Amino acid sequence: MSKRRVTYQHTIEYEVINTSDLFHPQNWALLSVGRIEDARRFVVVDENVERHFSVEIRNYFSHHHIEAKIVTFPGGEENKTLEHHLYFLRELDSFPIHRRDEPIIAIGGGVLTDVAGFVAANYRRGVPHIKVPTTLMGYVDASIGIKTGINFNGSKNRLGAFHPPQKVLLDKSFLKTLPRRHILNGVCEIIKLAVIKDAGLFDLLEIHGARSVDAHFQDEEGGVILDRAIDGMIDELQPNLFEEELARRVDFGHTFSYGLETRHEAHLFHGEAVLFDILLSAVIASGRNLLSDEETERIFRLVVSLGYELDASLLDPELLWASLTERTYHRNGLQRVPMPRGIGDCVFLNDIKTDEIEFAVKNLEDWIAINYDHV
Numbered sequence: 174m175s176k177r178r179v180t181y182q183h184t185i186e187y188e189v190i191n192t193s194d195l196f197h198p199q200n201w202a203l204l205s206v207g208r209i210e211d212a213r214r215f216v217v218v219d220e221n222v223e224r225h226f227s228v229e230i231r232n233y234f235s236h237h238h239i240e241a242k243i244v245t246f247p248g249g250e251e252n253k254t255l256e257h258h259l260y261f262l263r264e265l266d267s268f269p270i271h272r273r274d275e276p277i278i279a280i281g282g283g284v285l286t287d288v289a290g291f292v293a294a295n296y297r298r299g300v301p302h303i304k305v306p307t308t309l310m311g312y313v314d315a316s317i318g319i320k321t322g323i324n325f326n327g328s329k330n331r332l333g334a335f336h337p338p339q340k341v342l343l344d345k346s347f348l349k350t351l352p353r354r355h356i357l358n359g360v361c362e363i364i365k366l367a368v369i370k371d372a373g374l375f376d377l378l379e380i381h382g383a384r385s386v387d388a389h390f391q392d393e394e395g396g397v398i399l400d401r402a403i404d405g406m407i408d409e410l411q412p413n414l415f416e417e418e419l420a421r422r423v424d425f426g427h428t429f430s431y432g433l434e435t436r437h438e439a440h441l442f443h444g445e446a447v448l449f450d451i452l453l454s455a456v457i458a459s460g461r462n463l464l465s466d467e468e469t470e471r472i473f474r475l476v477v478s479l480g481y482e483l484d485a486s487l488l489d490p491e492l493l494w495a496s497l498t499e500r501t502y503h504r505n506g507l508q509r510v511p512m513p514r515g516i517g518d519c520v521f522l523n524d525i526k527t528d529e530i531e532f533a534v535k536n537l538e539d540w541i542a543i544n545y546d547h548v
């Protein structure tokens with residue numbers, strides 16, 4: 174029997190760019206990839222963004238003589254479905270873009286960029302796309318990497334692809350209209366990064382976080398926090414874009430949260446589930462002397478200062494254990510749970526036991542009862 178070997182190397186390169194006034198006719202960022210002569214663009218826009226920018230978006234493309242098909246999308250986890258995915262594919266197929274140099278433009282939150290990215294990955298075996306995040310979750314996390322996907326068969330992101338964008342365009346002014354709960358939702362991912370890799374970012378959150386949340390990150394310090402979080406995210410993702418390494422620091426907060434957000438989809442946003450996970454992990458880390466009492470206290474104090482609502486009744490040790498078991502399977506048989514070691518560093522645990530989870534839930538319930546009147 175003869176054996177043949179096929180190898181091919183492919184470089185992935187894309188820019189993550191800060192911009193402003195994205196729909197100003199003089200801003201070329203949206204058209205900086207692909208052809209612009211006699212050109213078309215398939216543009217997917219979050220419904221809530223379209224409400225605010227309907228005229229600007231249309232004017233932008235007509236000003237540049239681009240034939241644009243603008244399709245709106247209702248954000249929200251419940252819409253991250255195969256049905257929406259197929260809907261976009263049909264809409265796209267009835268407006269056949271040039272598959273090499275007329276990128277799909279995805280303007281919206283993490284749900285939209287995940288779905289539109291998956292459309293770009295599937296259509297004609299892959300077409301280019303540009304991501305424009307309009308939520309904080311998208312801005313600091315969902316739009317930065319190359320993961321796309323939709324929920325399927327009751328599981329989050331069960332169908333998906335690694336498909337890099339051509340560009341990611343960051344215009345933080347979109348955050349002005351984002352409801353406060355969604356701002357806080359995105360901040361959870363910033364807290365995650367701060368705790369496991371960037372003590373300086375944690376300090377910034379402590380000092381300016383509450384004011385920046387109030388200002389929807391339009392303030393100068395808010396901009397510094399966002400830039401630092403994105404730099405940190407890129408730093409973590411870049412060497413491991415395809416997740417060959419399964420022990421990932423950015424998975425901090427993404428072990429117990431998986432079960433929580435799946436069961437409580439109607440009540441919990443992704444970041445809120447991540448925050449529960451961060452706090453449970455902080456208790457476990459403290460129990461193992463990975464965090465001092467003072468460091469643990471700082472994490473909990475930050476959460477209070479930012480004004481999060483926490484409903485302890487959602488915590489269920491059995492659910493959290495099932496979530497850890499599922500994530501262990503996902504991580505190829507080892508728990509690989511990132512745990513803070515001090516603030517700004519982490520280790521990976523492979524031996525978390527049920528009683529540790531029960532202990533963490535009990536502690537967190539007690540803490541919520543003391544700190545939140547409504548519980």
Ligand SMILES: NC(=O)c1ccc[n+]([C@@H]2O[C@H](COP(=O)([O-])OP(=O)(O)OC[C@H]3O[C@@H](n4cnc5c(N)ncnc54)[C@H](O)[C@@H]3O)[C@@H](O)[C@H]2O)c1
Nearest residue numbers: 221248249282283284285307308310314315320347350351
């Ligand atoms: N691909 C990745 O690496 C990655 C990473 C993190 C999260 N995610 C995914 O991101 C999703 C969550 O993203 P999300 O929190 O952005 O949710 P989302 O996309 O559903 O947006 C949240 C809400 O904000 C609205 N909205 C969007 N932009 C707005 C604006 N500028 N003003 C007012 N309202 C606006 C949307 O209509 C929606 O109602 C999850 O599905 C999660 O799995 C993906």
